[in-house]
Amino acid sequence: MTTSSDRAAQSASFLKDWRTLCTIGETPDGGVDRQAASAADGQSRAWFSALAGQYGFRIELDKIGNLFALAEWTPGAPYVVVGSHLDSQPTAGKYDGAYGVAAGLHAAKRINDEVQSGAPAPQYNLAVVDWFNEEGSRFVPSMMGSSVYTGKLALETALDARDTNGITVREALDRIGQRGTGDGPKAVAAAEIHIQQGRSMEESGITIGLVHACWAAAKYTVTVHGEQAHSGGTIIADRRDALLGASHLVVFLRELANSYQGGALRTSVGQLDVYPNSPVVVPSRVELLMDLRSADNAVLDDARKRLWSEIADIEKRASVTIEVNESHKWGLLPYHPAGVELAGECADALGLTHDKVLTVAGHDSINLKDQVPTVMLFVPSVDGISHNEQEYTTDEDICAGTDVLTAVVRRLCDGELDGATVDASGYAQ
Numbered sequence: 001m002t003t004s005s006d007r008a009a010q011s012a013s014f015l016k017d018w019r020t021l022c023t024i025g026e027t028p029d030g031g032v033d034r035q036a037a038s039a040a041d042g043q044s045r046a047w048f049s050a051l052a053g054q055y056g057f058r059i060e061l062d063k064i065g066n067l068f069a070l071a072e073w074t075p076g077a078p079y080v081v082v083g084s085h086l087d088s089q090p091t092a093g094k095y096d097g098a099y100g101v102a103a104g105l106h107a108a109k110r111i112n113d114e115v116q117s118g119a120p121a122p123q124y125n126l127a128v129v130d131w132f133n134e135e136g137s138r139f140v141p142s143m144m145g146s147s148v149y150t151g152k153l154a155l156e157t158a159l160d161a162r163d164t165n166g167i168t169v170r171e172a173l174d175r176i177g178q179r180g181t182g183d184g185p186k187a188v189a190a191a192e193i194h195i196q197q198g199r200s201m202e203e204s205g206i207t208i209g210l211v212h213a214c215w216a217a218a219k220y221t222v223t224v225h226g227e228q229a230h231s232g233g234t235i236i237a238d239r240r241d242a243l244l245g246a247s248h249l250v251v252f253l254r255e256l257a258n259s260y261q262g263g264a265l266r267t268s269v270g271q272l273d274v275y276p277n278s279p280v281v282v283p284s285r286v287e288l289l290m291d292l293r294s295a296d297n298a299v300l301d302d303a304r305k306r307l308w309s310e311i312a313d314i315e316k317r318a319s320v321t322i323e324v325n326e327s328h329k330w331g332l333l334p335y336h337p338a339g340v341e342l343a344g345e346c347a348d349a350l351g352l353t354h355d356k357v358l359t360v361a362g363h364d365s366i367n368l369k370d371q372v373p374t375v376m377l378f379v380p381s382v383d384g385i386s387h388n389e390q391e392y393t394t395d396e397d398i399c400a401g402t403d404v405l406t407a408v409v410r411r412l413c414d415g416e417l418d419g420a421t422v423d424a425s426g427y428a429q
Helices: 004-022 039-054 098-116 144-149 155-160 169-175 200-204 242-258 297-318 337-349 364-368 395-413
Strands: 058-061 067-071 079-084 125-130 187-195 208-214 216-225 265-275 285-294 321-330 354-359 374-379 421-423 426-428
Touching: 004 039, 004 098, 004 395, 039 058, 039 067, 039 098, 039 125, 067 098, 079 098, 079 364, 079 395, 098 125, 098 187, 098 395, 125 395, 144 155, 144 364, 155 169, 187 364, 187 395, 200 354, 208 337, 208 395, 216 242, 216 297, 242 265, 242 285, 242 297, 265 297, 285 297, 297 321, 337 354, 337 374, 337 395, 354 374, 364 374, 374 395
Parallel strands: 079 125, 079 187, 187 374, 208 354
Antiparallel strands: 058 067, 067 125, 208 374, 216 285, 216 321, 265 285, 421 426
16 A cells, blocks of 8 residues: 555655656756757666666667566566657657656556565566657657557668668667667557646646547658759749748648638648758759648548648649658547546546546557557646747646556556457457
């Protein structure tokens, strides 16, 4: 039985480790820069490995650089996988992803301490994971590590992906010594906790978000092809300006989102690369990333049809050609309702307010949830700020979330979602 004083000591231990992690890759304005397979990412992984070893866990790396800390209580049994990611955007907040890894480590430590003190060994073992390249800021696509782990992305395709400097994932992982040889532990269930990255929980006064479904999303890599020309000498009528075509696309995507009532569609364009990017040359090529998201599959399908029609029109207006390739997508699929119920029971037992929420952002648990029963939890984000150095969640909330995660993982390790079935389109009842 965990007492309030025990929980206070556990929270203090968690916060101590959490503050150490927050110093790795720290930026002058209070955020972090730990892009995938960078030196700072390597340092955060060293922190993870050292702390996991201190807590008695064995470290394992798989072929795409997913980093696992294994608590093995029942020889030969599969694993409950819990964690998130340590990589970040170029100038990011400290909480996105990293909180879920630190919370996962401490959940595992608490359960392991109980077992070492004489509690019965769980039915399943436990693997705490740092998923590689969740953010996708350096290498496309995002959620790369969990996509390879779940077989949704071919290993060689991922390893061959290049950053803007031409460095492959394979080369980058080798530089920091983080490319393994295995396939990772076999999962029987999964859990992840994350900051919400939105305002609704804070506005509702909810401490624990029970994620019951994710918004559907479609992400694309786009290349606008034009023709290089002199920016002064070439008359306007003769220009095939790739940046003009890209600009039309950027503006249209915002107008497309605004055309749906109630914020039913969200669109974004990012990471524009302009070639040759010279002040006196009409650009011949622009590469960009584009995504569309909605909680309504019909809205997303309608938006895509309108987008394809507009692309054909932009090609004519700007005298360019636009090449679009879908990098990855996911549908509006639920998390297993039994997992949502289990998480609610854990929050109730701790006296914490909770409610069901949707996730708009992508998370590694989205890849796991259509293969094994998966629980996704949120804690509030102050002012909804995320992917920003001012991102913040209170100590009280991250400690409460770690308490709930521990309770959820303990029950998953005891096989409480063993009756759940999974099909290719999501969870069956």
